[in-house]
Amino acid sequence: MAGVLLWVICPKENASFAATTLFSLVPKSGLQLSRYPKVCSRQKLSNGVFAAASLSSAVVNLPRSSEEKVYEVVLKQAALVKEQKKERALDVRKGNDQAESMTRGDLLNGAYNRCGEVCAEYAKTFYLGTLLMTPERRRAVWAIYVWCRRTDELVDGPNASYITPKALDRWEQRLNDLFEGRPYDMYDAALADTVSKYPVDIQPFKDMIEGMRMDLKKSRYKDFDELYLYCYYVAGTVGLMSVPVMGIAPESKASTESVYNAALALGIANQLTNILRDVGEDASRGRIYLPQDEIAQAGLSDEDIFNGKVTDKWRSFMKGQIKRARMFFDEAEKGVAELNAASRWPVWASLLLYKQILDAIEANDYDNFTKRAYVGKAKKFASLPIAYGRALMGVSSKFAEPARS
């Protein structure tokens, strides 16, 4: 097995710093690694000099964390965008008979318009935000939205109790078909057209379906690593699907990967917030998404959650969870400014609105068992001009990395 072995040699007192630095740099380095860094027990080499860390793709057999696995999808999607090498697969675009392609064009417009209507019905504020985008981008985002909504409805909607893993397999087969230009219905046709025009990879879509499978078979999460993977599946994927359509500002100096990382962070932040808002509701369905090890460390148990009593232990536990969700929002904020100007507003609007749910949980004195944290109309309304102002502010320099080609 081929591999690289990297040693950092440094004075003893810097050993743990060097190891930590390796850990944090290597997953982001873009190297195609089959294994990630491992800190070796320090070995004395000569007087006072120690090997602090080693990275080996061949020698070390470490299980990868969810963050590392997800980062590979980020790199893949970013590479696709950079290369813009997407094949245009849709048959609709190949029509040589003019009359026929006009009819298909009308059908396609109708399909996109219907996606817009669904979007307006389920997510009014977001729909309004999309009206600022160019017509091409706007309708592509609607098509993605509708596919996501339909996927979520399979496990969350009125027919959820009839959904089996087999049904999800069939949904995935439909996804494969539409990516190959064989849409099943009008909504699929709109998405098929979108993925033929924008460098959108199929992986995040498949991963969202995987998240739905996870929801069917799992009702507890051992630790944050497991929860992170679930959040990526059901929400981080949305960020990865939308950025190729929303586009990165031509003047942005940020690396494509960093923008995708921010998009991923927004999905994770939204889903963590969703989980914190819905603790009581989920518990009533026998579900606890919060990490089991952290619940235990806080001196709490599943029973406490089912009983739904707000205690000091619960408050302090929730403070930690809210803090983590805010960290993901902070990470996401750095990336919004790098998006195309017309796409920033809906993203800022959804970010600010969702983030305020965390404030609402605090305002409810952490009672997410019996009170639903929500953002009132006045606050929602006030967020829109703030979002617009931030969208106008443009590209941030916080994120500058080597310029994209």
Ligand SMILES: CC(C)=CCC/C(C)=C/CC/C(C)=C/CC/C(C)=C/[C@@H]1[C@@H](COP(=O)(O)OP(=O)(O)O)[C@]1(C)CC/C=C(\C)CC/C=C(\C)CCC=C(C)C
């Ligand atoms: C501009 C914008 C927000 C674009 C995204 C549009 C889009 C395609 C949305 C799809 C959302 C959807 C239906 C996902 C299905 C799974 C799901 C329901 C996830 C939860 C959403 C909240 O929905 P809700 O509160 O209704 O939840 P319930 O079903 O009622 O429980 C999620 C919590 C996740 C949604 C995730 C996002 C909106 C991520 C958005 C990220 C970006 C658009 C990337 C922005 C780019 C940068 C650089 C920051």
Ligand SMILES: [Mn+2]
């Ligand atoms: Mn849902």
